[in-house]
Amino acid sequence: MKAKQWKRMLAIGLSAVMTLSILTGCGEKESGNSGNADAAGETAKQSTEQNEEAEQTESDKPDTWIADRTIVMQVYVDDIGYDMPDNVNDTLVMQELTRRTGIKIDVRYTPGDSDSMVMAAQLASGNIPDMIVGYLNDSTRKEFPIISKAAREGLFADLSEMMKNTKVYSKYYEDGYLPKDTYNNIVFRDDFGGAVYFLHLQIQEEDRSAIWDPNESLLGGMYIQKRIVDDLGIDPTSIRTQDQLYDLLVRIKEAGYTDDNGNEVWPMGPRYWGGNAESQELLAKNDNWGVSDDYNITEDGKVLHEAETDYVYKKIAFYKKLLDENLVNTEFFTMDATRTEEVSKSKNSAIIANVHSYVDVIYGNEDWLPLGPLEDIDDFNGSYYKGKNGYGFAAISSEAENPEEILAFLDYLSTYEGQLLIYYGIEGVTYDMVDGYPVLKDEVKEKIEAGDKEYQRDVVGARFGGDGLLALEFLVTNRNNIDNFGESRPGIGATATFDRAVELATEYPREMKLLEGLNAMAYLNTEELAEVKANLELLNYDEMLVQAIFEKNDAEVTKIVENFRSQLKAAGVEEFEAHLEEVYAEDPSAINFIPHN
Amino acid sequence: MKTASGKKARMSSGKKKSWKVLLRHYWPLYIMLIPCVVYYAVICYVPMAGNVLAFKDYSFRKGIWGSDWVGLKYFKTFFHSYDCWRLIRNTFAIGFIKTILEFPFALILALMLNEIRNMKFKKISQTITYLPHFLSTVIVVTMLQRVLAPNIGILNQIIKIFGGEGSTYYLMESNYFYRILFLMDIWRGIGWGSIIYLSAISGVDPELYEAAELDGCGKLKKMWHITIPGIQGTVGLLFIMGIGGIFSSGYDQIWLLRTPGNMALADTLDTYVVRIGLQGGQFGYASAIGLIQGIVGLVMVVVCNTISKKMTEVSLW
Numbered sequence: 001m002k003a004k005q006w007k008r009m010l011a012i013g014l015s016a017v018m019t020l021s022i023l024t025g026c027g028e029k030e031s032g033n034s035g036n037a038d039a040a041g042e043t044a045k046q047s048t049e050q051n052e053e054a055e056q057t058e059s060d061k062p063d064t065w066i067a068d069r070t071i072v073m074q075v076y077v078d079d080i081g082y083d084m085p086d087n088v089n090d091t092l093v094m095q096e097l098t099r100r101t102g103i104k105i106d107v108r109y110t111p112g113d114s115d116s117m118v119m120a121a122q123l124a125s126g127n128i129p130d131m132i133v134g135y136l137n138d139s140t141r142k143e144f145p146i147i148s149k150a151a152r153e154g155l156f157a158d159l160s161e162m163m164k165n166t167k168v169y170s171k172y173y174e175d176g177y178l179p180k181d182t183y184n185n186i187v188f189r190d191d192f193g194g195a196v197y198f199l200h201l202q203i204q205e206e207d208r209s210a211i212w213d214p215n216e217s218l219l220g221g222m223y224i225q226k227r228i229v230d231d232l233g234i235d236p237t238s239i240r241t242q243d244q245l246y247d248l249l250v251r252i253k254e255a256g257y258t259d260d261n262g263n264e265v266w267p268m269g270p271r272y273w274g275g276n277a278e279s280q281e282l283l284a285k286n287d288n289w290g291v292s293d294d295y296n297i298t299e300d301g302k303v304l305h306e307a308e309t310d311y312v313y314k315k316i317a318f319y320k321k322l323l324d325e326n327l328v329n330t331e332f333f334t335m336d337a338t339r340t341e342e343v344s345k346s347k348n349s350a351i352i353a354n355v356h357s358y359v360d361v362i363y364g365n366e367d368w369l370p371l372g373p374l375e376d377i378d379d380f381n382g383s384y385y386k387g388k389n390g391y392g393f394a395a396i397s398s399e400a401e402n403p404e405e406i407l408a409f410l411d412y413l414s415t416y417e418g419q420l421l422i423y424y425g426i427e428g429v430t431y432d433m434v435d436g437y438p439v440l441k442d443e444v445k446e447k448i449e450a451g452d453k454e455y456q457r458d459v460v461g462a463r464f465g466g467d468g469l470l471a472l473e474f475l476v477t478n479r480n481n482i483d484n485f486g487e488s489r490p491g492i493g494a495t496a497t498f499d500r501a502v503e504l505a506t507e508y509p510r511e512m513k514l515l516e517g518l519n520a521m522a523y524l525n526t527e528e529l530a531e532v533k534a535n536l537e538l539l540n541y542d543e544m545l546v547q548a549i550f551e552k553n554d555a556e557v558t559k560i561v562e563n564f565r566s567q568l569k570a571a572g573v574e575e576f577e578a579h580l581e582e583v584y585a586e587d588p589s590a591i592n593f594i595p596h597n
Numbered sequence: 598m599k600t601a602s603g604k605k606a607r608m609s610s611g612k613k614k615s616w617k618v619l620l621r622h623y624w625p626l627y628i629m630l631i632p633c634v635v636y637y638a639v640i641c642y643v644p645m646a647g648n649v650l651a652f653k654d655y656s657f658r659k660g661i662w663g664s665d666w667v668g669l670k671y672f673k674t675f676f677h678s679y680d681c682w683r684l685i686r687n688t689f690a691i692g693f694i695k696t697i698l699e700f701p702f703a704l705i706l707a708l709m710l711n712e713i714r715n716m717k718f719k720k721i722s723q724t725i726t727y728l729p730h731f732l733s734t735v736i737v738v739t740m741l742q743r744v745l746a747p748n749i750g751i752l753n754q755i756i757k758i759f760g761g762e763g764s765t766y767y768l769m770e771s772n773y774f775y776r777i778l779f780l781m782d783i784w785r786g787i788g789w790g791s792i793i794y795l796s797a798i799s800g801v802d803p804e805l806y807e808a809a810e811l812d813g814c815g816k817l818k819k820m821w822h823i824t825i826p827g828i829q830g831t832v833g834l835l836f837i838m839g840i841g842g843i844f845s846s847g848y849d850q851i852w853l854l855r856t857p858g859n860m861a862l863a864d865t866l867d868t869y870v871v872r873i874g875l876q877g878g879q880f881g882y883a884s885a886i887g888l889i890q891g892i893v894g895l896v897m898v899v900v901c902n903t904i905s906k907k908m909t910e911v912s913l914w
Binding site: 022 | 739
């Protein structure tokens, strides 16, 4: 009898636990890397801290003091989310930052299929903490329509008045400080009615984008194995056209090189970070007519999608030839990132279709040389620049308490003192000032040389030597590393790690050319074109091209292309093209077209 | 009249009494039922209210209930869209494979396992067939990509050994897509799916087999005349429940198997909903398509249940 009662009690207990577990899931889940405290606990903690603070005299607080609080930020940036210390507030940098400002941070990241999808879901649920942070190169980025909708619907605080009183962000009001797109389409948008909801981050104080600086520049593009260059006796910079590239691939194939594992090399391998349909632009440069999100303008002023021109067939024919003759890896468009790294490192690819000089496979040895670059439709093979730009955004919740404190904290991070702390850590501990510039200490350099990333991220919490804590660095704006610190990449020059990258950028400089304007799709964000936008965004030109490239039957290829053209028409592409023609006629610098027939 | 109402009252009181008796005797069981009820209420029924989004212009600030009504706008947009019928066709095709074509295989495996007399071999076979169920779709698809890779994949290597070219890129050719999907599902789900049939088979009266043996029935005849009719109810119920998924392809598997080469077939309503809903932020439109899928599934279940009830007396209700 007793045993039966025990069983009953156990069953009931289990049932209660299960029911509570299910119901717990209905509540808001707080997850952070710094404590996972629940809201009540957090409030109580803050309250206690505030009481303790009240006991302190005002004179104990430095001039930079803002408030004793924890700012909870949700980041939609995988590079931050996957690389956080166990407790960011325990790092030397955050402890110093808290001493100066009183602020602690709670950085939260939710993994998902993509950061933009997680952001859309969280904004839709209305569940955002004090502030959110995400990627945002410019207003054409796919996340922007979602955050812009959230802003119009009042999810974010209006920062316009507060910004005017800040040290750094007040510069955003100065004429010519912000890039045109940032000013008109992100920060001071007309449809926000004078309100400011977004801080575009990582804006440079000085525009140096027209200068090829070997210490700063990433040398990206195709890279070829040096042993093959030596063996074939070629000048890798002489490969400028698709035909020359084809001839080179044929020579490599005929030479029959083998990789580190003894397997035959593929003359052309996929991009280092994983194959994708967008890779179609990498090799067919001469035929890449749709330079602005697949759109461009003819010399007589007609805007078209590349699919509506013959260039689509030229591209398909070029790739088909490469595939048919086994000159390009069959999985060029689809190989996952793990394997593309593997085939690059084992030298299974004679040429890597796209990589840059700050990837270890390139800077870690002298086995690779830049190839080309190929010329574009304008016979130019250098790099385009468009002036200043940003690559992240922050927005403060309209329900955050005292948003001016959050803005003040963000502002402090972007001051010289804030940036010095974020990039170099603590003076006397991680760096010394020499001739007015910070220089990392020898023991810190040794840690960098030894690849001790945990020291940089978990102990110091700074961002030097090309590594360390990204969470704070991402929030910086008004960057001017050369003037402030005497080097474009903080701490990079302190070690020999990236010497090869600088050497390559010095030996193979790129000609720079100004190409103003936004990508064409930026002009799809109007009320009138809302339906066209919804339809066009569902069409994927790159995927259609790859589908056609792999189709063996020529009649089917035509069918695929014609079907895509019909889809474009049905989606309303002509309406969009007419709109682009109007915009371009009014201001040719508004869209980054390269007029060509 | 009085008598009748008095009888009714007594019956009613008796009924109430019986519930009380039931509760008093079996209250621990009812308490154990609570988590299931709560689970279905919270996870399945409450979120159904969100379907109202299919008729609203969703606003982050106003929320589901406060957003403005737009009527049937999204449904009209969908049925007028260029891709509508292609998406419907692709979804039905994959739904058909998953709910109809794949359906008998778990049953066949259960019948085969039931005939194994060597218990050790039976257990090993069962374990081996169950295991793939516990692998995540990402892992299975990654393995598949390696196995089917052109030139270096195991399948192509084997083809090369036997004198073939061995360079076929299976995942980039649409004519292999359905076959890959079908085989992946079978490999992954057949063992797990057979558990419920094995359990139903174990409930068939052993005396029936003994009687059949006396009548001279062989294994096949016993299977055909005793086992299958014995589990007919379970088979019918599972089929009716499964048919609700005929207008659904699932998301993760299709998304991961999708390549530019097979996208003509792999673009389905489920992947479309994710693209426009979560990537494009059109929550109302995505909900409308999800609702269409749900309604079609419900109709299929009701129709199949009615037909099954009339023809085989097996039904969900």
